[in-house]
Amino acid sequence: MAGLRANWFYLIVLAGLLMLPLFAESDAVAAVMPRGLTGSALLHVFVLIFFFAYMSQAWNIIGGFAGQLSIGHAAFFGIGAYVSTICYIHFGLTPWLGMIVAAAVTGLIGAGLGLVSFHYGLKGPFFALVTVAFAEITRLVLLHWEFVGAANGILLPFSPDPTFWEFQFTTKEPYYYIALAMMLGSIALVGWIARSRFGYYLHAIRQDEDAAEAVGVPTKRCKIQAIALSAALAGLGGTFYAQYTQYIVPDDMVVGRVSVEILLGAVIGGAGTVMGPIVGAFILIPVGEATRVIFEGGGTGTSLSALIASDMGFADKFLAYLDYLAAGGGGGLAIILYGFLLMAVVLGMPGGVLPWLAGLRARAARRTRARS
Amino acid sequence: MSDVYLQALISGLMIGGVYALVAVGLTLIFGVMDIINFAHGEFLMFGMYGAFFASVLFGIDPYLSAVLALPLFFAIGWTVQGVLIRPVVGKSHAIQILLTLGLSLLMQALAQFLFSADFQSLKLDYGSATFDLGGARVSYTRLAAFLIAMGLCAALWVFLQRTDTGRALRACAEEHEGALAVGIDLRRMYKIAFGLGIACVAIAGIAMTPFFYVAPVVGPKFTLVAFVIVVLGGLGNIPGAVAGALIVGVVESVGALVMPSPSLKDLGVYLLFILVLLFRPQGLFGAKGS
Amino acid sequence: MSLLEARSVTRRFGGLTAVNAVDFRVETGEIVGLIGPNGAGKTTFFNLISGFLRPDEGDVLFDGHSILGHKPSDICKRGMTRTFQIVKPFPEMTVTDNVLVGAFNHHGDTGAALAKARSVIELVGLGPQAGKLGRELTVAGRKRVELAKALATEPKLMLLDEVMAGLTPSEVGAMIEVLGRVRDAGVTMVIVEHVMQVIMNLSDRIYVLHHGEAIAEGPPREIVANPRVMEAYLGESFVAEAGAEPAT
């Protein structure tokens, strides 16, 4: 019953999402959205939601289902973006195919990382640390490799009148539908995995590796397959990001913050569940964007360094500082919220929102059964 | 040995000393509580900001700040352990990692909100003074940081060996049930361990402010380097951490010489890290208990 | 050719020789008992032949092929499964899903595997608890899930490590009945058990381990009359008592 109701819920949301671009400019949307969040600005927020849901779903395969905490997925994401972009710039390969090359390259790198890590039996925190070190190495290499633009990154060639094959669009709608399709595709793929032998094997590995081995689960091979698939999907996401932002640079992409943001949706929504990453992204991104719109609107224009250096009295300085904070300070409020949410979920509902809701529902059902 | 290598060796040892204090804090927390603290570097960052603002706003010398920071950051660590970390002690490593990752994210963003993303650095009149050591230039502030860090590591070691509280902490690190059985208050030990660990890393940060920039993003690099060192030295092994830190400091500064670009110096450190994790996870000097 | 043959298998932990030059044979269709006081090396021996530990010396042959150095999952694929003395149900999975993971060993398709899992669940009498999570089960429930997971892999040979420990006498009776059904289904078994009544009734042949060495082998009647066996047990002031959960 509950499953059926959930399916209806998801179908209605899906229908709404498919039609949203048609109404993004309408007055009705303008009436319910906070200031200015209509038209392409609104579509942009949804592109972010879909994209993060997709990336988080990619992470979910190794981090959620297989329970191998990767804190380095920004590396696969970044490498994917670079691979397709270089294929495009140097070999004229359309990003649509570059995307596949990117997925193949990151999938292979993921498999290599998994092969090495799991062959030597790295578990838990040690695997996590290897992924961090791997991401850091990737960032350093990109940062110093002249061929890929080093610290300046790569500005994708702008085409004023782009064709479909260039994977560039002058409006937001195409990106919106591509991101939506990627998210839906990732749900379909992971949903299929969850019902297949592979999915059950990954869940078994996450819960008890020895017990899994004993009943015939080839744990090492499954983990390697999981990280390869997860990395390939993340690489694909990298291509989309490159085409959407038209600018890739190591210090924005291959950093710890991005790795954490990738896992955040899944962990908050419910790691190891099919819809967890999606629910997580639908919570996180709106919260984050709303925070940015509401609190980081103007800014006083004063920089903190100028404030410190000014010859005001201490009391005046302090008041000016309060003004500075009230105008959003140095930014970062959305990320503060993310960090807070991550801790709150870990402490309050360790499985994530969806399993927590399922638990509530089960308890309520038991109570009604007990009463009748 | 040519001058550049002597210079690299000395610089490496100096910064390695500071790393030692960072890593000792991390390994103490891990040893006693079995907690992997991914927010470690963020406490260093807050220590640095504290010293920076104390200096530019009130003219307090960073070395005085370092002294004041000991009780302050001990109290902060004590509180953070009591409020945030305690609920996840004994839970899965994944839960602990996610919690401390969340804390790290929050602290970085909080620093950005409060202090802006700008890089700040202190300009002290003694900041650039150096002296000559057999052909190598050594800056006084780096030497001071090295001596402060080594002194604190030694003090911590003596504290752990000679005092009742220290012995109780070591008993916790050896075995939790055993410690409980002989009547040690585990919760209090955890708070002390976390308080001490945080005080160590914050003071390490403060000792660097005379010559190192401050920004909300300085933390993660130190967290990772501390993990490298702790794994190298053997988890929970304090002398191992000091030795590991000096090795990492030297690998880094020699790496800056041999790599095509000095800012690639960390590459060697991370490669060393992965190799140690794969081939000698108990560390070069043995983990706790082994 | 024996189904399982261990040749002079040895394993040391530091200075301690937990399993010392043990020769061990199981023929198809047999139920072999493996007994010995706590710490005798029974669990370690299971770990050695099921691939969880590598012997320092000796060889293990299953179906005529050496399985030395093979992973447990690979050995399971070939037809040998073990249960754990400290039971390991997947805590966040239902009983059905727990057993399903085992059933996937020979069925790639979820539907076929599910059918297999359901039939095993019926066989071991877990039907009423099929929807419960692994962590919600009682000791008896966990022991049955442990057995059901192993059975679902469709083994030729099953190694059972104290599946009766911690059960009440009536639960022991029910479990004996289940094992009888498993035997009738044609599964060869090696059972480690402290409950003598179980071992004596079920086993065709018994091996006795003591301080890592196989000190006796033979049919149950011979084993009870063997003075070395009596000595080994009495020396450890062993009491054959149903329901005593050993420490190791």
Ligand SMILES: Nc1ncnc2c1ncn2[C@@H]1O[C@H](COP(=O)(O)OP(=O)(O)O)[C@@H](O)[C@H]1O
């Ligand atoms: N992983 C291990 N490391 C060190 N010693 C072990 C290990 N596993 C078992 N032992 C030791 O080997 C001996 C045999 O243990 P075990 O096989 O569990 O005995 P049994 O199952 O017969 O009670 C015991 O002394 C035990 O302490």
Ligand SMILES: [Mg+2]
């Ligand atoms: Mg045993």
